[in-house]
Amino acid sequence: xxxxxxxxxxxxxxxxxxxxxxxxxxxxxxxxxxxxxxxxxxxxxxxxxxxxxxxxxxxxxxxxxxxxxxxxxxxxxxxxxxxxxxxxxxxxxxxxxxxxxxxxxxxxxxxxxxxxxxxxxxxxxxxxxxxxxxxxxxxxxxxxxxxxxxxxxxxxxxxxxxxxxxxxxxxxxxxxxxxxxxxxxxxxxxxxxxxxxxxxxxxxxxxxxxxxxxxxxxxxxxxxxxxxxxxxxxxxxxxxxxxxxxxxxxxxxxxxxxxxxxxxxxxxxxxxxxxxxxxxxxxxxxxxxxxxxxxxxxxxxxx
Ligand code: CP
Ligand code: NVA
Numbered sequence: 535x536x537x538x539x540x541x542x543x544x545x546x547x548x549x550x551x552x553x554x555x556x557x558x559x560x561x562x563x564x565x566x567x568x569x570x571x572x573x574x575x576x577x578x579x580x581x582x583x584x585x586x587x588x589x590x591x592x593x594x595x596x597x598x599x600x601x602x603x604x605x606x607x608x609x610x611x612x613x614x615x616x617x618x619x620x621x622x623x624x625x626x627x628x629x630x631x632x633x634x635x636x637x638x639x640x641x642x643x644x645x646x647x648x649x650x651x652x653x654x655x656x657x658x659x660x661x662x663x664x665x666x667x668x669x670x671x672x673x674x675x676x677x678x679x680x681x682x683x684x685x686x687x688x689x690x691x692x693x694x695x696x697x698x699x700x701x702x703x704x705x706x707x708x709x710x711x712x713x714x715x716x717x718x719x720x721x722x723x724x725x726x727x728x729x730x731x732x733x734x735x736x737x738x739x740x741x742x743x744x745x746x747x748x749x750x751x752x753x754x755x756x757x758x759x760x761x762x763x764x765x766x767x768x769x770x771x772x773x774x775x776x777x778x779x780x781x782x783x784x785x786x787x788x789x790x791x792x793x794x795x796x797x798x799x800x801x802x803x804x805x806x807x808x809x810x811x812x813x814x815x816x817x818x819x820x821x822x823x824x825x826x827x828x829x830x831x832x833x834x835x836x837x
């Protein structure tokens with residue numbers, strides 16, 4: 535069987551993604567009963583982090599252990615990647631020793647180059663362009679709370695960043711309408727928008743994006759690597775906070791998500807994080823279950 539990678543949601547078919555979400559829900563139930571299957575006994579996941587992480591590291595590492603395997607944490611400060619060994623040479627060597635590799639880095643081209651030289655499956659654990667693992671958890675969370683997302687209206691409020699661009703891919707693969715409200719100059723990549731076709735609409739006002747939406751999603755104003763822009767962005771994103779007033783314009787049973795970490799009181803009001811309608815904490819936990827489904831899928835028993 536040829537090696538599969540998960541660099542974006544478009545690497546899997548809509549049917550495969552739906553099956554992954556179903557399996558994630560099943561794995562969560564098994565985990566609650568402490569009945570995790572252990573198909574990855576003796577298997578190792580290499581985890582390369584060039585950016586910080588709480589959820590991604592804990593979920594992948596825990597997930598591997600629960601599935602019977604092991605995870606190795608690699609940071610540029612501790613490996614030769616940080617001292618100039620090429621991405622290609624690193625991929626060739628690391629993939630000769632481990633069974634799967636996940637990478638969190640800056641340029642998306644780095645995970646593409648890594649995957650091209652890797653002999654084992656490579657998972658994108660966030661680049662400046664996409665964060666597909668988060669979308670598996672988000673789609674699982676929507677399904678658990680509200681059922682099928684196909685045909686629903688989803689609002690993105692805030693920066694047209696890696697999460698927003700992943701939502702565009704999700705709209706294509708899970709078949710929902712996505713209205714995006716960003717301040718001028720912070721729109722998602724126009725090619726990604728164009729590929730999303732008529733499911734994607736760019737609007738200027740958050741209220742226009744949220745009107746009647748079943749799901750409202752936001753993320754930080756300044757992503758990792760943009761720390762120096764934090765102050766300026768706070769001003770440029772004025773009026774783009776998801777709060778109770780904005781949520782009152784959404785559909786009556788609307789839920790909202792945030793991939794976390796959040797800046798409470800900036801892109802989302804502090805009280806909203808824990809209000810009815812927030813599925814943020816389930817969303818975070820589901821990183822564990824959905825990635826276990828992903829790991830199991832990429833390394834089927836007997837492969
Ligand atoms: N949502 C997410 O990826 O969180 P971390 O940056 O903590 O991994
Ligand atoms: N857009 C954020 C997501 C963090 C999980 C970032 O890239 O920092």
